[in-house]
Amino acid sequence: MLRLLTTLEGAGEHLIQPLGHHQLLLVLLELSLLLLMSRGLGEVMRRINFPPVVGELLAGVLLGPSLFGLLFPNLYAEVFPQSQQQSDLLSVVSWLGVLCLLIVTGLETDLKLIIRKGKTALLISLGGIVIPFVTGFGLGWFLPETFLADPNKRLVFSLFIATAMSISAVPVIAKVLMDLNLIRRDIGQVTLAAGMTDDTIGWILLSVVSGLASSGKFDFGTVFRSVSAAILFLAIAFTIGRTIVDQILRWVDDKVGGVTASLSVLLVLSFLAAAFTQYLGIEAALGAFVVGILAGQSRRFSREAGHILEVFTAGFLAPIFFASAGLKVNLLALLEPQTLIFGLLVLAVACVGKFTGAYLGSRAGGLSHWEGMAMGSGMNARGAMEIVVATIGLSLGVLNSQMYSIILMVAIITSLMAPPLLRWSLSKVTIGEEEAQRLEQEELASRSFIKQIHRVLIPTRGGANIQLAAQLVGYMAHQNHTEVTLLYADDKSRAEASQAATAEKDTIAVAAFTAASQVMQLPDDSTLQKKIESGSNKVEAIINEANKGYDLIVLGASEKTRSKDSLFNLIVDRVIQEAPCATMVVKSHLSEAEAESSTTAQQPLKSILVPTVGTEYSKNAVEVASTIAAQTGAIVTIVNVINLPPIEYILYERRTLHPMKDIASDLLEQQAVISRSFGADVQTRILKGTSPEMEILNFAANQNFDLIILGSNIRMVTGRVFFGHRVDAILKKAHCPVAVITAP
Structure with a gap:
């Protein structure tokens, strides 16, 4: 016993201590100040038609050494102490903001849009990456050593600056296009497609450069490993990974259901992917971004869950991240003659390189002069993505505080420049007849009932009514990619039923499924599921399943349980009353007895x-x-x-x-x-x-x-x-x- 107590006492000396009282006090105070200032200035910027991210960045700058630290140095030192441990606490919240911001960006990335506008978007993207990358690399190669965190790593530094110059900010571009009601115009779609392609390539470049920075040296073996890891990860993600993510979301939706479950599984998958890419040495941001894309493509991912994450990120995590980034900026240092001159040089290279590359790519892709001007103006916005790049560069020791401040200054100024330039150039772009027709069709589709039907639930016990209903669903499924679920609802659970009763129920269910599926004839891009569910009664079993995100419930009109007090029958009437979505009730011309027992062919x-x-x-x-x-x-x-x-x-x-x-x-x-x-x-x-x-x-x-x-x-x-x-x-x-x- 004495030996055990001695061992426990020794182990107690190495126990991890909980977060200190003062440390917790400071991090809560820091988060409150950063959120208050960033959201306040963000709203000010929104009201004067500028991206809120600019105000969120300025909030950090004002709370940093540039103003708060200058006017109240003692109070600043108390609230934001120069302590690594305290800084790490704030960094954890900031990194959660980075990852969630990229998940949301991934959810909004439309791969079909990129593919549809593929050639033009790719040319614009290549022009908007290659020229800024070359000019950025040259800039990094010739900058004085005072701007380098480690003069011995100039090549890695130059590659990092080149990557920073190549990035664009899709959220800023999208916000301006939405404000101008141009998001669905041809020029708007091409701009978004080019920006998404640009960012995707940019993240791959960043992952490779980050891998080089982590290894501390440049050699072809390191480059090959980084590029191979990035390509392999993307190849697996967009082939096997797409199916895995979709199946996981389907399983969670079927077994658990609800917005909370959908959001939780998205975050788990994203953080796991981020950890995996971080382990591979190609940056955690890429993993979160890719899972966001894959989840956004799944029909089973709850759009409400995505909206909740977007709201929480925009309202808390992202402002904290941007404001924390601004805390590291010292405007006083930027006012030094050498820093100011080279800062303006970096800004000029960033703007000229991006604008020229995007403009030339647009012209090569067949766009007009003014469309090219709009592309150059929009793609020049750096915004949030530039800040993410700068934060990663600082954390890897590639950038020093001086160069970090310059890159953040570039992000702020280019984000301020983009909205007025886009408004001016896009006002010169005329709309063609074909585009006008497409926009009219999209406007009709947005108000369409049938085009919103993607998941259909068909409760069935066989019979002509439900067979005719299934036949109609088969025709309707040609309008959209549709997932149809045939449901056999019972009022007794399988656990309560005897083995013989369970076998009999399964036989009846299989017969009902077969009768409905034979006449349905779904198109190839639709999926068919078959389920047997139980509840305290049949209505409860149907409604519980319907609450899992269906758009339409299709019912047969009559059964033997019909009552004189019901329009169809007690079950159908109650389902219609309690349905969380649209319903379609089909009544055949057959008599009730025939409708309950007949097996019919497709009706002409x-x-x-x-x-x-x-x-x-x-x-x-x-x-x-x-x-x-x-x-x-x-x-x-x-x-x-x-x-x-x-x-x-x-x-x-x-x-x-x-x-x-x-x-x-x-x-x-x-x-x-x-x-x-x-x-x-x-x-x-x-x-x-x-x-x-x-x-x-x-x-x-x-x-x-x-x-x-x-x-x-x-x-x-x-x-x-x-x-x-x-x-x-x-x-x-x-x-x-x-x-x-x-x-x-």
Whole structure:
């Protein structure tokens, strides 16, 4: 026992002590001051139409030795002591800001955009990298030794300066384009694509140069290892890694679900990748950036989680990082004659090199003079990315405080220059007819119901109703990359059921899945999943699954559990009431007994009827019908019923009917334009009568339509689902299948 106590006493001498009271006090005070100043000045800059990052950087400069340290040296020394341990505490928060900023940048990186604008973007990017890299390398080679942290590492220093001169700031460029409402213009897309390509190449260069700096020497073996590690990491990430990240996000979404889980797994994967690239010697920033890109491409990543991370980063981590970077800047040192002269020289080389390279690349890519001017102006903005580069250079011992201050000055001034120059040059760029048509199509798509459907849930127990519903989903899936989930919901868990009951349930589920999947015929780019889920009741099992980020629930209209108090049946009615997303309920023309037991082939669809009253719900029905018609060759007939006045107003009919016809014609033409935009063959009809639902039913029967699609909102009447008398009447009396589309 004595020996054990002695051992414990000895071990106690080596225990890691908790963070000291004064150290914690200081780091909390530092974070408060930096956040207050950076967010305050950032908002000031935003209001005068400059990037907030400029104000966030200036906050650190003002709290640093340039102003706060000059006016109140004793207080400055107390709040920001020159202690390595205290500085490291602030650096940890700053590095979290760097990594989260790059994750967010990765989430916003559109690889399809880069590929679509590939040739032009690549030429601009190469021009915007090669020329600044060459001029930056020459600058680094001839700068006086006083600007070098280690005069014996001039080659690595020159490569680092060259990389710093080559980088651009996509967030600054994107913000200006958004402010000018040019983000979706051709010139805006090319600018973003070029900036993203530029940054991607820039991070690879930075990783290689950082590897050289870490090794402390330059030789071809080191270069080869750094380049090979970067290329190998990127190759694995964008092949196997893409699938791994997507599968992990899918698994977490299926098993856990929710925004919190999605955000947590993103951060875990990003930090692991950052640790891996840091281990390889190619910089942690690249790993976080790449995982951000991969997560952004996954359909299962929660956009809300990405938004939360962006807000938290923009509101806390990024301002702390930028302000911390500004703390290291000493403007007094920049005012020294030699530093000022060479600082202005660095600024001139940075601006001329980037502008010239981007302009020449734009002209080589076929852009006009003013488009080239806009490219040069936009790509010249360094902003946040330059600061990240400078911070890495300082931490690796490549840059001294003097050169670090100069590079931050370049980042601030180029970020201030970019917005007015971009506004001026882009105002000279005219829009072409083809681009105008594309923008109009994108505007329509942004308001489209069907184009927002990417994940579809189909609860099924077999039968003709759900088979027809699955057939319609198969046609709709041609509009977007769609993930369809067939769900067999049960009210008893597998753990509670006997082995025989479980086997029977599995057999029924497989039969239901097979019946639905056979008629669905999804396109190659869609995916199909099959699930068996349990809850305290079937509705709970369906809603629990629906809450995992689905865009549409598709239901069969009738089952044996139908009640006189329900529109369809108790289960379907409750699902419609509690659904977190849009629903589509499909009712076939078969009798209830046939609908529950039949296995049907694909039903031919040659003509589709869509009644409309011009509401958003009617437009949704038109979009669904048009998508189905575009795949089947069916003709879509859009009708509007003029409700004739009662007999006592018959004397006024001639006077009132003509304006009503004009309104109906305009309404139908608007809906027809939407239908044609989906590639459907469409015709319109105006019907007249005192009972719109009977006019629709008679017209549908006389013209022998194969399907009626209705749009409706959900109304609650004494606890049951109610779509309105007209929709209810059509559902009950139609001779052909009916689908009702609702939106939450």
